[in-house]
């Protein structure tokens with residue numbers, strides 16, 4: 001059996017109305033958001049806000065593509081990524097039209113590509129932005145516009161892909177798998193590659209070889225089980241390493257790293273893995289410190 005057959009993978013299918021909802025729903029919202037973004041850039045009072053705006057609108061388009069893809073059961077990641085790129089581009093184009101409309105004091109709506117390109121080339125000669133005294137014009141302005149476009153397209157395409165690709169879908173029951181159970185925390189896997197290879201050979205006994213650790217452990221392994229409760233035919237195992245770090249300001253951040261994602265297992269193996277639950281492991285007891293000052297001198301007590 002090929003390794004790819006051992007894992008869940010998206011079928012590439014989608015509901016018939018998915019492209020229509022994408023086109024009219026996300027398309028219309030991208031045009032409205034693009035117009036607001038273009039006019040917002042014209043009025044934006046802060047350079048710092050204007051630097052973050054492309055990330056905001058790109059993520060907004062990506063979020064809309066994700067919600068529609070989930071709602072219309074799109075299991076085709078190429079369609080999701082292309083949608084993000086197309087609607088990101090539509091937003092950027094509308095933003096330029098709206099921005100030109102704003103800088104022309106609401107006189108000209110230039111929407112034809114060749115006219116818009118000519119006008120932008122004209123504006124680029126003397127520059128249109130100034131950041132910390134530096135006027136962006138000529139080649140530097142084109143570079144800035146290109147960076148803005150890459151940020152918007154990147155956010156719009158990557159966000160829905162990141163959110164949707166780890167999800168699983170039961171083709172028999174026509175539903176996303178939302179039932180998850182985590183069995184944790186176990187010690188960190190020392191050799192993830194060998195561990196993964198053993199699981200792919202069906203040697204599930206290795207899962208029982210990891211010792212449980214306390215919940216406060218800064219780094220641990222988590223077994224995540226998901227299944228389709230409707231047909232009870234689709235069972236999946238994912239394994240993650242979860243690392244918690246504390247920064248200088250006392251803020252904690254958690255990073256999840258996949259060891260395996262959506263390995264197909266049977267119902268019996270799933271029940272056996274659930275039984276591996278390490279339970280509440282007590283914190284390690286620190287060795288008592290032998291400090292005569294802290295403990296007091298017994299001789300003083302007798303005096």
Ligand SMILES: [Zn+2]
Nearest residue numbers: 170173228231
């Ligand atoms: Zn099912």
